Amino acid sequence: MSGIAITFFLVAAVLVWGGLIASIIFLARKPQLDVYPEGSELVSDDD
Amino acid sequence: MATKQHSGENGTVASRPREQWSGQLGFILSAIGSAVGLGNIWRFPGVAYENGGGAFLIPYLIALVTAGIPILFLDYAIGHRFRGSAPTAFRRLGGKAGKWLESLGWFQVWICIVIAVYYAAVVAWAASYFTFSFDLRWGDDTAGFFVNEFLQTSDAGFSSQFVPAVLIPLVLVWVAVLAVLGSGIAKGVQRANVIFLPLLVVAFLILVVRALFLDGAMTGLDALFTPDFSALGDPSVWIAAYSQIFFSLSIAFGIMITYSSYRSRKANVTAPALVVAFANSSFEIIAGIGVFATLGYFAFQQGVGVDELEGITGVGLSFITFPAIVSQMPGGPLFGALFFGSLVMAGFTSLLSVLQVVSSAFQDKFGITARQASIRVGSALAIVSVLLFSTTTGLITLDTVDQWANNIGIVVAAIASTILVIWVFRKGPELAGHLNAVSTFKVGPIWQILVGVLAPVVLLYMLIQRVIVLVTEGYEGYPLWYLAVAGWGTVAVILIGAITMTALRWKHDPDDFTAWPSTQALKELKK
Numbered sequence: 001m002s003g004i005a006i007t008f009f010l011v012a013a014v015l016v017w018g019g020l021i022a023s024i025i026f027l028a029r030k031p032q033l034d035v036y037p038e039g040s041e042l043v044s045d046d047d
Numbered sequence: 048m049a050t051k052q053h054s055g056e057n058g059t060v061a062s063r064p065r066e067q068w069s070g071q072l073g074f075i076l077s078a079i080g081s082a083v084g085l086g087n088i089w090r091f092p093g094v095a096y097e098n099g100g101g102a103f104l105i106p107y108l109i110a111l112v113t114a115g116i117p118i119l120f121l122d123y124a125i126g127h128r129f130r131g132s133a134p135t136a137f138r139r140l141g142g143k144a145g146k147w148l149e150s151l152g153w154f155q156v157w158i159c160i161v162i163a164v165y166y167a168a169v170v171a172w173a174a175s176y177f178t179f180s181f182d183l184r185w186g187d188d189t190a191g192f193f194v195n196e197f198l199q200t201s202d203a204g205f206s207s208q209f210v211p212a213v214l215i216p217l218v219l220v221w222v223a224v225l226a227v228l229g230s231g232i233a234k235g236v237q238r239a240n241v242i243f244l245p246l247l248v249v250a251f252l253i254l255v256v257r258a259l260f261l262d263g264a265m266t267g268l269d270a271l272f273t274p275d276f277s278a279l280g281d282p283s284v285w286i287a288a289y290s291q292i293f294f295s296l297s298i299a300f301g302i303m304i305t306y307s308s309y310r311s312r313k314a315n316v317t318a319p320a321l322v323v324a325f326a327n328s329s330f331e332i333i334a335g336i337g338v339f340a341t342l343g344y345f346a347f348q349q350g351v352g353v354d355e356l357e358g359i360t361g362v363g364l365s366f367i368t369f370p371a372i373v374s375q376m377p378g379g380p381l382f383g384a385l386f387f388g389s390l391v392m393a394g395f396t397s398l399l400s401v402l403q404v405v406s407s408a409f410q411d412k413f414g415i416t417a418r419q420a421s422i423r424v425g426s427a428l429a430i431v432s433v434l435l436f437s438t439t440t441g442l443i444t445l446d447t448v449d450q451w452a453n454n455i456g457i458v459v460a461a462i463a464s465t466i467l468v469i470w471v472f473r474k475g476p477e478l479a480g481h482l483n484a485v486s487t488f489k490v491g492p493i494w495q496i497l498v499g500v501l502a503p504v505v506l507l508y509m510l511i512q513r514v515i516v517l518v519t520e521g522y523e524g525y526p527l528w529y530l531a532v533a534g535w536g537t538v539a540v541i542l543i544g545a546i547t548m549t550a551l552r553w554k555h556d557p558d559d560f561t562a563w564p565s566t567q568a569l570k571e572l573k574k
Binding site: 001002004008012019024026031033038040043 | 571
């Protein structure tokens with residue numbers, strides 16, 4: 001592979017796979033809100 | 048399962064609580080299973096290569112961020128806030144002034160009906176080729192085997208001559224998919240995705256690693272990733288990038304609306320959507336590496352350059368080029384089994400999601416169970432699928448219907464939904480507020496601009512360009528009468544189906560529904 005092809009592969013890997021890893025970490029750290037809007041007590045989780 | 052009583056159009060009726068995914072992971076895996084389909088494996092690598100190679104990644108990533116993820120958020124917001132299949136959700140979104148908006152939902156459902164009947168055939172072909180891999184049954188002439196021996200293809204038209212080698216696996220695919228569908232969301236769709244998606248990833252990764260050690264693999268990757276910067280000045284390359292993102296993410300034809308409607312009301316919406324979007328693109332990059340490493344080997348074996356290879360996308364890549372490569376490769380049968388096994392799993396989980404849109408819509412409208420929808424509606428679709436796609440004209444019909452259903456049907460549905468939701472019904476602020484009220488990743492005003500301005504403009508350009516080409520040049524040299532029937536006729540069927548279904552009576556009153564958080568609560572949150 002040429003240098004420029006390797007560079008573009010690395011850019012793609014960092015942005016796309018990095019984006020996946022970042023979004024998974026973000027979701028794992030903040031899986032849901034601590035506080036919900038008004039009326040949340042009336043809404044059951046299985047509704 | 049508990050039921051509640053309420054007064055509907057037909058008097059007091061009992062309705063069931065909406066089914067739910069068993070949790071966040073089950074939903075995410077199912078949504079990824081839907082997005083990762085045949086297009087990820089056989090479309091992305093070739094499209095990237097033909098549109099600037101490494102440079103294509105620039106418009107591709109811009110399209111992902113400016114259109115793919117924003118429209119995915121839109122679909123999730125509609126399904127999650129209005130908690131129903133596409134027709135139910137759009138009807139509720141329209142409120143009293145826009146009950147006719149239900150027809151947009153049915154338009155999306157009918158697109159799914161059309162796609163399901165031919166997509167099942169491709170899964171059946173892949174399943175057949177999975178078994179053919181073990182004895183390399185396609186021989187030396189893979190094109191002749193696929194077109195003449197396996198599909199027994201005749202001229203464009205509508206044949207009643209069935210091909211048993213296609214009919215039998217097609218029936219088996221329908222039996223399997225309807226059995227899963229009839230088992231419901233958690234025990235059926237989710238369970239299938241939890242099994243098949245990890246299997247798909249493992250199988251495809253083994254294939255990619257094997258491909259990387261083939262002679263010529265690096266030449267193939269060099270061809271894929273070397274950028275042609277002049278391509279960035281070509282509008283068609285940008286349109287190809289937006290098309291790839293748009294068709295790959297399963298957006299704008301009801302799937303993500305339906306899937307998000309099965310999430311709990313307090314479920315995080317946007318953060319899982321980001322995982323789904325990036326997982327889909329991640330698989331596309333992996334597919335690109337696997338396919339082009341393999342094509343590099345093929346070019347090396349033929350003593351030609353990668354640019355001289357033909358059949359590097361779609362059906363040609365999968366059923367003609369890949370079998371030829373497998374035949375030449377040491378350990379070819381295992382490689383072939385991994386490739387076609389991956390196609391089957393990717394196709395099966397996507398087919399499930401397409402049919403879930405149909406099943407969910409019929410369940411909502413007619414008050415039937417998942418099992419009843421699977422048996423009654425699914426069986427009818429299976430019969431149509433077998434009649435149209437297991438005959439000697441199946442390949443040409445499939446090719447034509449696919450072209451119109453995707454490039455006209457889905458694009459029209461996407462333009463209509465973005466314009467109607469954002470501009471006509473002005474639901475952008477409410478949906479943005481909903482996303483922010485339940486999600487950990489917040490959307491700002493830019494989201495409404497992307498969904499309401501950029502997306503429809505790009506999609507409209509795509510649609511006009513495609514219509515002009517189809518009207519002036521036809522398609523694949525097929526007779527005009529045939530394109531009128533199988534191509535434009537498909538669009539007519541979708542339209543008529545949408546109008547007819549909208550006109551039918553509901554079993555339960557869909558308007559007996561209260562969105563949460565209330566619009567008042569959303570306004571207060573914004574302050």
